[in-house]
Amino acid sequence: MIDRNGIEHAIYPIDGLGLNNITSIDGYYVSNGSKSKGARDMTTLLVVESSLFPEGVSASRGVTATFVARWLKKHPETSVVRRDLASDPIRHIDLGLLSGAAKTPAERTPADQVAAEISDQLIEELFAADVIVIGAPMYNFSIPSALKSWIDAIAIAGRTFRYLPDGRPEGLVRGKTVYIIASRGGIYSEGPGTTVNFQDTYLRAVLGLLGLTEVHVIAAERQKMGPEQQAAGVALAERQIEALLG
Template sequence: MTTLLHIDSSIRSTGSVSRQLTAEFVSKWTIARPGDTVVARDLARDPVPHLTEQMMGAFFTPADSRSPEQAKTVALSDTLVDELFAADVIVIGVPMYNFSISSTLKAWIDHVTRAGVTFRYTETAPVGLVSGKKVYVFTASGGVYSEGPAQSMNFQETYLRVALGFIGLTDVTVVRSEGLAMGEPSVQAALTHSGRMIDELVSV
Protein backbone atom coordinates (compact mmCIF):
# COMPACT_ATOMS: atom_id res chain seq x y z
CA MET A 1 0.00 0.00 0.00
CA THR A 2 1.26 3.47 -0.95
CA THR A 3 1.05 6.58 1.21
CA LEU A 4 0.52 9.83 -0.68
CA LEU A 5 1.29 13.18 0.96
CA HIS A 6 -0.89 15.91 -0.57
CA ILE A 7 0.32 19.46 0.09
CA ASP A 8 -1.51 22.61 -1.04
CA SER A 9 0.08 26.04 -0.66
CA SER A 10 -2.26 28.43 -2.49
CA ILE A 11 -3.66 31.20 -0.31
CA ARG A 12 -6.92 30.97 -2.29
CA SER A 13 -9.60 28.64 -0.96
CA THR A 14 -11.61 28.95 -4.19
CA GLY A 15 -10.57 29.60 -7.76
CA SER A 16 -7.09 28.16 -7.25
CA VAL A 17 -5.76 26.30 -10.29
CA SER A 18 -3.01 24.57 -8.32
CA ARG A 19 -5.59 23.28 -5.83
CA GLN A 20 -7.85 22.18 -8.66
CA LEU A 21 -5.06 20.19 -10.28
CA THR A 22 -3.72 18.53 -7.13
CA ALA A 23 -7.28 17.56 -6.19
CA GLU A 24 -7.85 16.10 -9.66
CA PHE A 25 -4.58 14.16 -9.49
CA VAL A 26 -5.26 12.78 -6.01
CA SER A 27 -8.85 11.87 -6.91
CA LYS A 28 -7.81 9.96 -10.03
CA TRP A 29 -4.90 8.37 -8.19
CA THR A 30 -7.13 7.02 -5.41
CA ILE A 31 -9.72 5.77 -7.89
CA ALA A 32 -6.98 3.82 -9.66
CA ARG A 33 -5.42 2.71 -6.36
CA PRO A 34 -8.25 2.50 -3.79
CA GLY A 35 -6.05 0.86 -1.15
CA ASP A 36 -3.64 3.79 -0.89
CA THR A 37 -3.57 6.24 2.01
CA VAL A 38 -3.73 10.02 1.50
CA VAL A 39 -2.36 12.45 4.08
CA ALA A 40 -3.43 16.03 3.35
CA ARG A 41 -1.67 19.17 4.54
CA ASP A 42 -3.14 22.57 3.67
CA LEU A 43 -0.52 25.23 4.33
CA ALA A 44 -3.01 28.08 3.93
CA ARG A 45 -5.63 26.67 6.29
CA ASP A 46 -3.02 25.46 8.79
CA PRO A 47 0.08 27.58 8.13
CA VAL A 48 3.45 26.44 9.39
CA PRO A 49 5.10 29.16 11.49
CA HIS A 50 8.17 30.85 10.10
CA LEU A 51 11.46 30.00 11.76
CA THR A 52 12.56 31.87 14.85
CA GLU A 53 15.79 31.96 16.80
CA GLN A 54 14.15 29.78 19.46
CA MET A 55 13.15 27.17 16.88
CA MET A 56 16.62 27.00 15.40
CA GLY A 57 18.10 26.61 18.85
CA ALA A 58 15.71 23.74 19.59
CA PHE A 59 16.48 22.04 16.25
CA PHE A 60 20.21 22.02 17.00
CA THR A 61 19.80 20.81 20.58
CA PRO A 62 20.02 16.99 20.91
CA ALA A 63 16.59 15.49 21.59
CA ASP A 64 17.58 14.12 24.99
CA SER A 65 18.89 17.54 26.06
CA ARG A 66 15.93 19.67 25.06
CA SER A 67 13.90 21.52 27.64
CA PRO A 68 10.14 20.88 27.75
CA GLU A 69 9.66 24.18 25.94
CA GLN A 70 12.15 23.20 23.22
CA ALA A 71 10.49 19.80 22.81
CA LYS A 72 7.17 21.57 22.30
CA THR A 73 8.78 23.93 19.80
CA VAL A 74 10.15 21.04 17.73
CA ALA A 75 6.96 18.96 17.84
CA LEU A 76 5.35 20.36 14.68
CA SER A 77 8.57 20.11 12.69
CA ASP A 78 8.95 16.49 13.82
CA THR A 79 5.40 15.77 12.65
CA LEU A 80 6.09 17.32 9.24
CA VAL A 81 9.31 15.32 8.90
CA ASP A 82 7.51 12.11 9.91
CA GLU A 83 4.85 12.76 7.26
CA LEU A 84 7.58 13.24 4.67
CA PHE A 85 9.44 10.05 5.54
CA ALA A 86 6.19 8.04 5.69
CA ALA A 87 5.11 9.14 2.21
CA ASP A 88 5.90 7.16 -0.92
CA VAL A 89 4.44 9.81 -3.23
CA ILE A 90 4.37 13.55 -2.60
CA VAL A 91 2.01 15.90 -4.46
CA ILE A 92 2.54 19.65 -4.08
CA GLY A 93 0.40 22.48 -5.44
CA VAL A 94 2.57 25.54 -6.06
CA PRO A 95 1.17 28.86 -7.31
CA MET A 96 3.71 31.47 -8.34
CA TYR A 97 3.78 34.57 -6.14
CA ASN A 98 6.16 37.31 -7.28
CA PHE A 99 8.25 34.87 -9.32
CA SER A 100 8.65 32.34 -6.49
CA ILE A 101 6.70 30.14 -4.07
CA SER A 102 4.40 31.14 -1.22
CA SER A 103 5.96 32.01 2.12
CA THR A 104 3.94 29.20 3.73
CA LEU A 105 5.52 26.60 1.44
CA LYS A 106 8.94 28.11 2.16
CA ALA A 107 8.18 27.75 5.88
CA TRP A 108 7.28 24.07 5.36
CA ILE A 109 10.57 23.53 3.53
CA ASP A 110 12.43 25.24 6.39
CA HIS A 111 10.81 22.86 8.90
CA VAL A 112 11.63 19.69 6.97
CA THR A 113 15.17 20.67 5.98
CA ARG A 114 17.06 19.72 9.11
CA ALA A 115 20.71 18.77 9.49
CA GLY A 116 21.14 15.25 10.79
CA VAL A 117 17.47 14.47 10.12
CA THR A 118 16.63 14.96 6.44
CA PHE A 119 20.18 15.70 5.28
CA ARG A 120 23.68 15.35 6.66
CA TYR A 121 26.98 17.00 5.97
CA THR A 122 29.93 14.93 4.79
CA GLU A 123 33.55 15.85 4.10
CA THR A 124 32.73 16.40 0.43
CA ALA A 125 29.11 17.57 0.19
CA PRO A 126 25.72 17.48 1.90
CA VAL A 127 23.74 14.26 1.38
CA GLY A 128 19.94 14.11 1.33
CA LEU A 129 18.37 11.46 3.57
CA VAL A 130 14.83 11.48 2.15
CA SER A 131 15.15 9.12 -0.79
CA GLY A 132 13.16 6.62 -2.82
CA LYS A 133 10.10 8.85 -3.20
CA LYS A 134 8.25 10.25 -6.20
CA VAL A 135 7.30 13.93 -6.22
CA TYR A 136 4.67 15.56 -8.44
CA VAL A 137 4.68 19.37 -8.44
CA PHE A 138 1.75 21.28 -9.93
CA THR A 139 2.73 24.88 -10.65
CA ALA A 140 0.42 27.71 -11.68
CA SER A 141 1.39 31.13 -12.99
CA GLY A 142 -0.28 34.09 -14.63
CA GLY A 143 2.44 34.43 -17.25
CA VAL A 144 4.61 32.00 -19.18
CA TYR A 145 7.95 31.37 -17.48
CA SER A 146 9.11 28.05 -18.91
CA GLU A 147 10.56 29.64 -22.05
CA GLY A 148 11.52 32.96 -23.58
CA PRO A 149 12.90 36.03 -21.79
CA ALA A 150 10.75 35.45 -18.69
CA GLN A 151 12.42 32.09 -18.05
CA SER A 152 15.16 33.81 -16.07
CA MET A 153 12.49 35.13 -13.69
CA ASN A 154 11.20 31.67 -12.75
CA PHE A 155 12.52 31.16 -9.23
CA GLN A 156 9.49 29.00 -8.42
CA GLU A 157 10.52 25.78 -10.14
CA THR A 158 14.28 26.26 -9.93
CA TYR A 159 14.16 26.86 -6.18
CA LEU A 160 11.89 23.89 -5.56
CA ARG A 161 14.10 21.50 -7.51
CA VAL A 162 17.16 22.63 -5.54
CA ALA A 163 15.43 22.62 -2.14
CA LEU A 164 13.78 19.23 -2.63
CA GLY A 165 16.89 17.74 -4.17
CA PHE A 166 18.98 18.92 -1.22
CA ILE A 167 17.09 16.57 1.13
CA GLY A 168 17.11 13.70 -1.38
CA LEU A 169 13.89 14.27 -3.33
CA THR A 170 15.33 14.14 -6.83
CA ASP A 171 12.62 12.23 -8.70
CA VAL A 172 10.45 15.27 -9.42
CA THR A 173 7.88 15.69 -12.20
CA VAL A 174 6.60 19.23 -12.75
CA VAL A 175 3.23 19.87 -14.37
CA ARG A 176 3.03 23.53 -15.41
CA SER A 177 -0.15 25.55 -15.88
CA GLU A 178 1.01 28.82 -17.40
CA GLY A 179 -0.55 31.90 -18.93
CA LEU A 180 -3.49 31.88 -16.53
CA ALA A 181 -3.77 35.68 -16.66
CA MET A 182 -3.53 35.84 -20.45
CA GLY A 183 -7.17 35.32 -21.40
CA GLU A 184 -9.67 32.48 -21.35
CA PRO A 185 -8.23 30.59 -24.35
CA SER A 186 -4.86 30.47 -22.59
CA VAL A 187 -6.49 29.25 -19.38
CA GLN A 188 -8.37 26.48 -21.18
CA ALA A 189 -5.25 25.43 -23.07
CA ALA A 190 -3.28 25.23 -19.81
CA LEU A 191 -5.97 23.20 -18.04
CA THR A 192 -6.36 20.84 -20.99
CA HIS A 193 -2.62 20.26 -21.12
CA SER A 194 -2.39 19.66 -17.37
CA GLY A 195 -5.42 17.36 -17.41
CA ARG A 196 -3.84 15.21 -20.11
CA MET A 197 -0.61 15.01 -18.13
CA ILE A 198 -2.50 13.96 -15.01
CA ASP A 199 -4.18 11.13 -16.91
CA GLU A 200 -0.82 9.98 -18.22
CA LEU A 201 0.89 10.15 -14.83
CA VAL A 202 -1.89 8.37 -12.95
CA SER A 203 -2.00 5.55 -15.50
CA VAL A 204 1.71 4.73 -15.12
Protein backbone atom coordinates (compact mmCIF):
# COMPACT_ATOMS: atom_id res chain seq x y z
CA MET A 1 0.00 0.00 0.00
CA ILE A 2 1.20 3.54 -0.78
CA ASP A 3 0.03 6.11 1.73
CA ARG A 4 -0.71 9.78 1.03
CA ASN A 5 2.89 10.69 1.89
CA GLY A 6 4.24 8.39 -0.81
CA ILE A 7 5.54 5.85 1.71
CA GLU A 8 5.17 2.18 0.83
CA HIS A 9 3.76 -0.09 3.54
CA ALA A 10 3.43 -3.85 3.70
CA ILE A 11 0.08 -4.69 5.30
CA TYR A 12 -0.57 -7.91 7.20
CA PRO A 13 -3.94 -7.37 8.92
CA ILE A 14 -4.43 -8.85 12.38
CA ASP A 15 -7.80 -8.18 14.03
CA GLY A 16 -8.35 -5.23 11.74
CA LEU A 17 -5.03 -3.49 12.38
CA GLY A 18 -2.44 -3.32 9.58
CA LEU A 19 0.61 -4.37 11.56
CA ASN A 20 3.53 -6.62 10.66
CA ASN A 21 5.77 -8.93 12.72
CA ILE A 22 3.30 -9.16 15.59
CA THR A 23 1.22 -11.58 17.58
CA SER A 24 -1.86 -10.84 19.67
CA ILE A 25 -1.70 -11.35 23.43
CA ASP A 26 -4.82 -10.48 25.42
CA GLY A 27 -5.79 -7.96 22.76
CA TYR A 28 -2.36 -6.33 22.67
CA TYR A 29 -0.13 -6.44 19.62
CA VAL A 30 3.39 -7.63 20.30
CA SER A 31 6.32 -7.54 17.88
CA ASN A 32 8.14 -10.84 17.89
CA GLY A 33 11.08 -9.64 15.83
CA SER A 34 10.59 -12.21 13.08
CA LYS A 35 8.87 -12.16 9.72
CA SER A 36 5.36 -13.57 9.58
CA LYS A 37 4.72 -16.44 7.18
CA GLY A 38 4.55 -15.13 3.66
CA ALA A 39 6.19 -11.81 4.58
CA ARG A 40 9.16 -10.61 2.57
CA ASP A 41 12.62 -11.60 3.74
CA MET A 42 14.09 -8.16 3.05
CA THR A 43 15.35 -6.20 6.06
CA THR A 44 13.50 -2.93 6.63
CA LEU A 45 15.45 0.08 7.89
CA LEU A 46 13.29 2.90 9.29
CA VAL A 47 15.15 6.24 9.24
CA VAL A 48 13.62 9.03 11.32
CA GLU A 49 15.13 12.50 10.82
CA SER A 50 14.32 15.45 13.07
CA SER A 51 16.88 18.20 12.44
CA LEU A 52 15.49 21.53 11.28
CA PHE A 53 18.60 22.01 9.13
CA PRO A 54 19.30 20.36 5.76
CA GLU A 55 22.03 17.84 5.06
CA GLY A 56 25.29 19.70 4.54
CA VAL A 57 24.46 21.93 7.52
CA SER A 58 23.03 19.43 9.99
CA ALA A 59 25.54 17.13 11.68
CA SER A 60 22.87 14.59 12.62
CA ARG A 61 21.66 14.36 9.00
CA GLY A 62 25.21 14.05 7.70
CA VAL A 63 26.15 11.28 10.12
CA THR A 64 22.81 9.54 9.52
CA ALA A 65 23.51 9.58 5.78
CA THR A 66 26.93 8.05 6.44
CA PHE A 67 25.34 5.36 8.59
CA VAL A 68 22.71 4.47 5.98
CA ALA A 69 25.30 4.35 3.19
CA ARG A 70 27.52 2.06 5.28
CA TRP A 71 24.53 -0.13 6.19
CA LEU A 72 23.43 -0.49 2.55
CA LYS A 73 26.97 -1.37 1.49
CA LYS A 74 26.95 -4.20 4.02
CA HIS A 75 23.25 -5.12 3.58
CA PRO A 76 22.31 -4.15 -0.01
CA GLU A 77 19.02 -6.06 0.17
CA THR A 78 17.65 -3.58 2.74
CA SER A 79 14.46 -1.62 2.13
CA VAL A 80 14.75 1.92 3.52
CA VAL A 81 11.69 3.79 4.81
CA ARG A 82 12.32 7.46 5.56
CA ARG A 83 10.30 9.68 7.87
CA ASP A 84 11.45 13.33 7.86
CA LEU A 85 9.81 15.11 10.78
CA ALA A 86 11.09 18.53 9.73
CA SER A 87 9.78 18.55 6.15
CA ASP A 88 6.65 16.57 7.06
CA PRO A 89 5.94 17.44 10.71
CA ILE A 90 3.51 15.56 12.89
CA ARG A 91 1.08 17.66 14.88
CA HIS A 92 1.54 17.79 18.61
CA ILE A 93 -0.55 15.24 20.43
CA ASP A 94 -4.07 16.27 21.37
CA LEU A 95 -7.02 14.57 23.03
CA GLY A 96 -8.48 13.38 19.73
CA LEU A 97 -5.29 11.66 18.62
CA LEU A 98 -4.60 10.13 22.03
CA SER A 99 -8.10 8.77 22.62
CA GLY A 100 -8.58 7.61 19.03
CA ALA A 101 -5.21 5.86 18.78
CA ALA A 102 -5.80 3.90 21.98
CA LYS A 103 -9.02 2.34 20.64
CA THR A 104 -9.36 -0.69 18.41
CA PRO A 105 -10.89 -0.09 14.96
CA ALA A 106 -14.18 -1.58 16.16
CA GLU A 107 -14.36 0.93 19.02
CA ARG A 108 -13.56 4.01 16.94
CA THR A 109 -16.00 6.59 15.72
CA PRO A 110 -15.37 8.16 12.29
CA ALA A 111 -13.83 11.15 14.11
CA ASP A 112 -11.57 8.82 16.10
CA GLN A 113 -10.41 7.16 12.88
CA VAL A 114 -9.46 10.47 11.29
CA ALA A 115 -7.68 11.68 14.44
CA ALA A 116 -5.75 8.42 14.85
CA GLU A 117 -4.69 8.04 11.20
CA ILE A 118 -1.17 9.44 11.65
CA SER A 119 -0.60 7.39 14.80
CA ASP A 120 -1.69 4.22 12.97
CA GLN A 121 0.74 4.98 10.12
CA LEU A 122 3.67 5.62 12.45
CA ILE A 123 2.99 2.56 14.62
CA GLU A 124 2.72 0.46 11.46
CA GLU A 125 6.12 1.74 10.30
CA LEU A 126 7.58 0.98 13.72
CA PHE A 127 6.31 -2.61 13.85
CA ALA A 128 7.31 -3.26 10.23
CA ALA A 129 10.91 -2.11 10.76
CA ASP A 130 13.74 -4.47 11.66
CA VAL A 131 16.22 -1.68 12.36
CA ILE A 132 15.43 1.90 13.41
CA VAL A 133 17.78 4.86 12.94
CA ILE A 134 16.87 8.10 14.73
CA GLY A 135 18.65 11.32 13.82
CA ALA A 136 18.38 13.45 16.96
CA PRO A 137 20.17 16.78 17.36
CA MET A 138 20.30 18.25 20.85
CA TYR A 139 18.11 21.34 21.22
CA ASN A 140 18.28 23.03 24.62
CA PHE A 141 19.63 19.88 26.32
CA SER A 142 16.86 17.69 24.87
CA ILE A 143 15.38 16.57 21.54
CA PRO A 144 13.52 18.57 18.85
CA SER A 145 9.80 19.03 19.50
CA ALA A 146 9.15 17.34 16.13
CA LEU A 147 10.78 14.16 17.43
CA LYS A 148 8.80 14.40 20.68
CA SER A 149 5.60 14.57 18.59
CA TRP A 150 6.65 11.35 16.81
CA ILE A 151 7.24 9.67 20.16
CA ASP A 152 3.88 10.85 21.52
CA ALA A 153 2.14 9.41 18.46
CA ILE A 154 3.75 5.96 18.81
CA ALA A 155 3.90 5.59 22.61
CA ILE A 156 0.26 4.57 23.03
CA ALA A 157 -0.80 2.37 25.95
CA GLY A 158 -2.41 -0.79 24.62
CA ARG A 159 -0.66 -0.46 21.26
CA THR A 160 3.08 -0.28 21.81
CA PHE A 161 3.20 -0.87 25.57
CA ARG A 162 0.84 -1.98 28.31
CA TYR A 163 0.65 -1.95 32.09
CA LEU A 164 0.90 -5.20 34.01
CA PRO A 165 -1.32 -5.94 37.03
CA ASP A 166 1.43 -4.77 39.40
CA GLY A 167 1.64 -1.42 37.59
CA ARG A 168 4.89 -2.03 35.74
CA PRO A 169 4.92 -1.15 32.04
CA GLU A 170 5.71 -3.82 29.46
CA GLY A 171 6.92 -2.95 25.98
CA LEU A 172 5.17 -4.57 23.04
CA VAL A 173 7.68 -3.64 20.31
CA ARG A 174 10.47 -6.20 20.51
CA GLY A 175 13.29 -7.81 18.58
CA LYS A 176 14.53 -4.65 16.86
CA THR A 177 17.80 -2.74 16.95
CA VAL A 178 17.85 1.05 17.34
CA TYR A 179 20.68 3.41 16.44
CA ILE A 180 20.46 6.97 17.77
CA ILE A 181 22.51 9.46 15.77
CA ALA A 182 22.97 12.26 18.30
CA SER A 183 24.57 15.61 17.51
CA ARG A 184 25.51 18.18 20.15
CA GLY A 185 27.12 21.59 20.22
CA GLY A 186 29.34 20.80 23.19
CA ILE A 187 30.42 17.79 25.22
CA TYR A 188 27.64 15.94 27.03
CA SER A 189 28.90 12.34 27.04
CA GLU A 190 31.31 12.98 29.89
CA GLY A 191 32.11 15.57 32.52
CA PRO A 192 29.61 18.12 33.87
CA GLY A 193 27.57 18.07 30.65
CA THR A 194 26.17 14.64 31.54
CA THR A 195 23.97 16.19 34.22
CA VAL A 196 21.99 18.14 31.61
CA ASN A 197 21.94 15.56 28.83
CA PHE A 198 18.23 14.85 28.34
CA GLN A 199 18.72 13.79 24.73
CA ASP A 200 19.86 10.17 24.30
CA THR A 201 19.14 9.48 27.98
CA TYR A 202 15.48 10.35 27.42
CA LEU A 203 15.36 8.43 24.15
CA ARG A 204 16.78 5.31 25.79
CA ALA A 205 14.13 5.53 28.51
CA VAL A 206 11.14 6.00 26.21
CA LEU A 207 12.35 3.40 23.70
CA GLY A 208 12.78 1.00 26.61
CA LEU A 209 9.15 1.66 27.56
CA LEU A 210 8.18 0.35 24.12
CA GLY A 211 10.34 -2.76 24.50
CA LEU A 212 13.24 -1.45 22.40
CA THR A 213 16.22 -2.23 24.60
CA GLU A 214 18.95 -2.89 22.03
CA VAL A 215 19.91 0.76 21.56
CA HIS A 216 23.24 2.11 20.31
CA VAL A 217 24.18 5.80 20.53
CA ILE A 218 26.47 7.35 17.92
CA ALA A 219 27.34 10.88 19.04
CA ALA A 220 28.77 13.75 17.01
CA GLU A 221 29.73 16.22 19.72
CA ARG A 222 31.68 19.53 19.68
CA GLN A 223 29.62 20.90 16.80
CA LYS A 224 29.66 24.49 18.09
CA MET A 225 33.26 24.51 19.30
CA GLY A 226 34.95 25.68 16.11
CA PRO A 227 35.75 24.04 12.74
CA GLU A 228 38.52 21.73 13.97
CA GLN A 229 36.53 20.44 16.93
CA GLN A 230 33.45 20.10 14.74
CA ALA A 231 35.31 17.94 12.22
CA ALA A 232 36.83 15.88 15.04
CA GLY A 233 33.36 15.24 16.49
CA VAL A 234 32.01 14.00 13.16
CA ALA A 235 35.10 11.85 12.57
CA LEU A 236 34.62 10.20 15.98
CA ALA A 237 30.97 9.47 15.13
CA GLU A 238 32.04 7.91 11.83
CA ARG A 239 34.52 5.69 13.66
CA GLN A 240 31.71 4.61 15.97
CA ILE A 241 29.68 3.61 12.90
CA GLU A 242 32.61 1.60 11.55
CA ALA A 243 33.04 -0.15 14.89
CA LEU A 244 29.33 -1.04 15.10
CA LEU A 245 28.75 -2.08 11.50
CA GLY A 246 32.19 -3.42 10.60
